[in-house]
Amino acid sequence: MEFFENNQMYVVLVVVLAIWFGFLGYMFTLDLKIKKLEEQIKK
Secondary structure, eight states, X not given: OHHHHHTHHHHHHHHXXXXXXXXXXXXXXXXXXXXXXXXXXXX
């Protein structure tokens, strides 16, 4: 627990970055699915 007490800012930074990368990954996959649906509708 000493690591977390001494490096709180880094722990918060890692958590926030993980959330952002997860969100961006989700948005990217959602965009791919939407593009695939748009192509199916055009056919």
